[in-house]
Amino acid sequence: MSPIPTPLLPETRRALVHRLATGQVAGRAPSVVAAVVRDGRPVWVDGWGTVDGRVPDGNLQYRIGSITKTFLAVLVLRLRDEGRLALTDPLAEHLPGTAAGKATVGALLAHTAGLIAEAPGPWWERTPGALRPDLADVLGGEPQVHPPGQRHHYSNPGYALLGALVQRVRGQAWGEVLRHEVLEPLGMTRTTLLPIAPHATGWAVHPWADVLLAEPAVDTGLMAPAGQLWSTVTDLARFSAFLIDGDDRVLHPDTVAQMRNPASPPEATDSDSGYGLGMQLLRRDGRLLSGHTGSMPGFVAAVWVSPDDALGAVVMGNLTAGLPAGTLAADLLQTVAEREPRIPAPWRPLPSVDPQLLDLAGPWYWGPAPYVLRPQADGFLELTPLSGGRGTRLRPTDDGGWEGINGYFAGEQLRVQRDAAGVVSHLDLGTFIFTRQPYDPAAPVPGGIDPAGWQAG
Structure with missing residues (x-):
């Protein structure tokens, strides 16, 4: 407003x-x-x-x-x-x-x-x-x-x-x-x-x-x-x-x-x-x-x-x-x-942020499709596709996870997965695996990754 x-x-x-x-x-x-x-x-x-x-x-x-x-x-x-x-x-x-x-x-x-x-x-x-x-x-x-x-x-x-x-x-x-x-x-x-x-x-x-x-x-x-x-x-x-x-x-x-x-x-x-x-x-x-x-x-x-x-x-x-x-x-x-198109409110930095949320912020990939995950001022997360796809807004749940509240992922659970060192390795959103790199071979991508990796045409 x-x-x-x-x-x-x-x-x-x-x-x-x-x-x-x-x-x-x-x-x-x-x-x-x-x-x-x-x-x-x-x-x-x-x-x-x-x-x-x-x-x-x-x-x-x-x-x-x-x-x-x-x-x-x-x-x-x-x-x-x-x-x-x-x-x-x-x-x-x-x-x-x-x-x-x-x-x-x-x-x-x-x-x-x-x-x-x-x-x-x-x-x-x-x-x-x-x-x-x-x-x-x-x-x-x-x-x-x-x-x-x-x-x-x-x-x-x-x-x-x-x-x-x-x-x-x-x-x-x-x-x-x-x-x-x-x-x-x-x-x-x-x-x-x-x-x-x-x-x-x-x-x-x-x-x-x-x-x-x-x-x-x-x-x-x-x-x-x-x-x-x-x-x-x-x-x-x-x-x-x-x-x-x-x-x-x-x-x-x-x-x-x-x-x-x-x-x-x-x-x-x-x-x-x-x-x-x-x-x-x-x-x-x-x-x-x-x-x-x-x-x-x-x-x-x-x-x-x-x-x-x-x-x-x-x-x-x-x-x-x-x-x-x-x-x-x-x-x-x-x-x-x-x-009289709507004039957006001024951008302002978040008043505070959980450091663990900063670990989640930034680009993620579902297969080769790029997404961005951003913490919001109200404590929610926003998952946005960058080249067409299914985004959602996520609310925190009592068990430390997240739940989609709109779009295709409404009601679906987001689980943050970490490796043995406690570093975030991937996200699981209703069985959709999001990784930090496109088809990251270190993540449990369903069906696995071709051993030959990315190839020139």
């Missing part, structure tokens, strides 16, 4: 306003409000259109729909990090008595459990939750529509189950858990289950005439974890900063990064999008965005973040259909990223 907040250039601000205005006009939205976050702070907030005769501002509530799922995922991952459950646990282990008890917690988060997309009966988004008083009403008689784990199939009832899981494990309503564990620490005082004035009215816009029809704003009951929340652009700007940097009061940055890792197979027809743990993923012009879109009758919303750019963008509108909030938010983020 930059120590000195820098305002956007006037040309950038005008480009953002232009994109917001054209989006509102093309989408025929009664109102749209948006924000851009850079280095953890809002650097632009603006609205277009009106709500009750006024241009919307950062304090006006809109319904955020499925962005609620990302909040719910944070609650579940807090339980995982506390050791209260594992992502591989079947739901029945913590929430018995449902028709989806064999689904794992992780599969529910990633929408790979194969459950139905919507609750049976009247459209749950426009009807009161009293019509679905029990989880059996949310799932119906045959909730399984795909074999578990085979494909990504978005399931709103799956997140209703996760909300019930949080409530059972915590012994408190999931909304109260959310308020105490996430909203209050992050200062999100205007994010609530039910609307609190000032808030926008949700509208349907007639497709062929410029007239409006009010949409119902119901309490969806047990389905609320799938899309109930109301929020403001200011609060979601705070949440987007959290999705970039994490916050130890809520969730460790490494766990937030795990939310962004693909956890379900992409559809063959849409290889640029994916899903992590409660977060949608989008690759756009070489930039990986993560966050979530949301919609409920009368409302659309989107949050995208790009940690590499330290940027986030939020869009909220009060109409049922017509405004592509996800596209608009991605455009706003890209506008800033391209017009």
